[in-house]
Amino acid sequence: MIKYNYIVNQTSHIRTGEIDKGSAFIAYFFPRIAVYDDIDGWNKNPYTGSQEFYNDFCHFNLSVTVPKNYLVWATGDLLNCDEVLNQKYCDRLHNAEQKDDIAYVVDSIDLKEGNITKQNEYNTWIFKADNVVDVAFALSNHYVWNATSLVVDKKTGRRTRVDAAFNTQHKDYFDAIDVSRKTVELMSYKFPKWPYPYNHETVFDGLDQMEYPMMVNDNPVATKFDLITLADHEIFHTMFPFYMGINETKYGWMDEGWATIGEWLLSPMIDSAAVDDYGMARYEKNAGKEIDAPIISLSTLLRDETFVNNSYEKPALGYLYVKDLLGDELFFKALHYYIQQWNGKHPMPLDFFNCINSGSGKNLNWFWKRWFYEAGYPDLAVAKVTEKGNTKQIIIEMKGNKPVPVDVNITYSDGSKQTFHRTIAVWEKNNKTATLNFTSSKKIRLIELGNMYIPDVNKKDNVWESK
Numbered sequence: 001m002i003k004y005n006y007i008v009n010q011t012s013h014i015r016t017g018e019i020d021k022g023s024a025f026i027a028y029f030f031p032r033i034a035v036y037d038d039i040d041g042w043n044k045n046p047y048t049g050s051q052e053f054y055n056d057f058c059h060f061n062l063s064v065t066v067p068k069n070y071l072v073w074a075t076g077d078l079l080n081c082d083e084v085l086n087q088k089y090c091d092r093l094h095n096a097e098q099k100d101d102i103a104y105v106v107d108s109i110d111l112k113e114g115n116i117t118k119q120n121e122y123n124t125w126i127f128k129a130d131n132v133v134d135v136a137f138a139l140s141n142h143y144v145w146n147a148t149s150l151v152v153d154k155k156t157g158r159r160t161r162v163d164a165a166f167n168t169q170h171k172d173y174f175d176a177i178d179v180s181r182k183t184v185e186l187m188s189y190k191f192p193k194w195p196y197p198y199n200h201e202t203v204f205d206g207l208d209q210m211e212y213p214m215m216v217n218d219n220p221v222a223t224k225f226d227l228i229t230l231a232d233h234e235i236f237h238t239m240f241p242f243y244m245g246i247n248e249t250k251y252g253w254m255d256e257g258w259a260t261i262g263e264w265l266l267s268p269m270i271d272s273a274a275v276d277d278y279g280m281a282r283y284e285k286n287a288g289k290e291i292d293a294p295i296i297s298l299s300t301l302l303r304d305e306t307f308v309n310n311s312y313e314k315p316a317l318g319y320l321y322v323k324d325l326l327g328d329e330l331f332f333k334a335l336h337y338y339i340q341q342w343n344g345k346h347p348m349p350l351d352f353f354n355c356i357n358s359g360s361g362k363n364l365n366w367f368w369k370r371w372f373y374e375a376g377y378p379d380l381a382v383a384k385v386t387e388k389g390n391t392k393q394i395i396i397e398m399k400g401n402k403p404v405p406v407d408v409n410i411t412y413s414d415g416s417k418q419t420f421h422r423t424i425a426v427w428e429k430n431n432k433t434a435t436l437n438f439t440s441s442k443k444i445r446l447i448e449l450g451n452m453y454i455p456d457v458n459k460k461d462n463v464w465e466s467k
């Protein structure tokens with residue numbers, strides 16, 4: 001859902017109230033039957049904004065009747081292109097579905113000419129979507145429409161179409177199609193390395209920062225960095241909660257945590273200059289304080305930054321550390337096992353933990369317990385440094401209780417640098433120290449612990465300097 005930093009710190013980026021006349025994004029417009037499950041029976045939690053949705057998988061048939069010259073985008077496949085669009089535009093759309101190039105289905109000149117749709121007083125656009133948890137649609141009479149497609153599954157050759165529909169006054173949106181295409185590609189082949197499961201992904205220039213099956217409703221933003229991190233975050237939600245049927249209402253971390261690690265990992269792949277530390281300062285500020293609750297706490301009971309910390313950066317760090325611990329091959333094996341077991345269903349927290357354990361063949365209960373169930377905070381320190389000629393020993397102390405990876409960044413007296421990395425495995429035995437032994441002919445001048453994704457509530461003791 002909405003990326004909270006925009007609301008909390010960067011209100012200028014939210015275009016609230018700035019209604020773009022002649023376009024709209026419509027969601028939550030039909031009554032739903034609550035989910036009945038074997039955990040709670042009927043799930044009666046109301047939608048209150050922060051706590052999101054829990055819906056069953058359904059087959060949707062959607063008809064949207066709009067005046068001529070309005071275009072409609074929606075979850076699902078458009079079944080009657082030739083009844084609503086003139087031939088030229090249907091051809092362009094079908095073309096886009098078969099080609100890698102980025103093209104305009106509708107450009108500014110087409111809009112000026114105004115003969116894009118059938119010139120009936122009203123046109124009814126018909127869509128069909130199977131096995132999705134929700135359906136949304138958007139419409140406009142003045143948006144341009146970029147489209148492209150790509151093979152998302154090399155085994156079957158299946159393609160996904162990617163669209164961007166936007167107001168040309170919003171300059172950031174000219175890059176949206178490229179960024180969104182790259183996101184779909186990276187999700188299919190790099191992370192989570194799972195063929196994109198739907199026929200299209202449409203990014204619509206709206207007033208929100210919100211995901212739907214096959215649809216994203218994203219406000220315009222000021223910078224390319226904001227565009228990338230917003231688009232990849234919201235598109236990443238395709239897998240979690242939609243493909244996996246997550247109960248977002250109770251377990252925000254089971255979808256927002258994944259969207260957060262998604263944007264952390266994908267953004268630098270899209271733009272190598274992107275440094276995405278989303279949520280890190282916020283967690284370091286709150287870690288271990290009264291408002292910091294265990295991640296497993298029900299989202300329905302949380303609010304403000306307690307809710308935000310628990311839904312976004314804290315679980316994302318947990319996933320990142322498990323990826324680091326297992327290594328990519330085993331991590332993807334475990335993650336894919338979870339996806340296979342639970343797509344189209346409703347996994348609960350224990351289903352996730354158990355699947356990663358079974359899929360990887362490793363019992364990670366010690367970490368699930370300490371990172372997801374227990375209270376506490378991360379705080380490492382350089383405890384002791386011993387140099388005997390070439391033989392070096394550095395003792396790292398865990399002053400907090402949250403197991404985090406150890407990055408020991410060393411600057412030698414000649415100015416050269418070296419980093420030693422240890423995964424969370426060094427803390428598995430509940431030990432309070434970890435020892436790094438190595439040899440070097442150089443003398444150590446400076447030691448600094450940490451990296452961007454290793455939170456630490458007291459950074460002063462992360463530094464050691466030779467006297």
Ligand SMILES: [Zn+2]
Nearest residue numbers: 001002256259
């Ligand atoms: Zn989100």
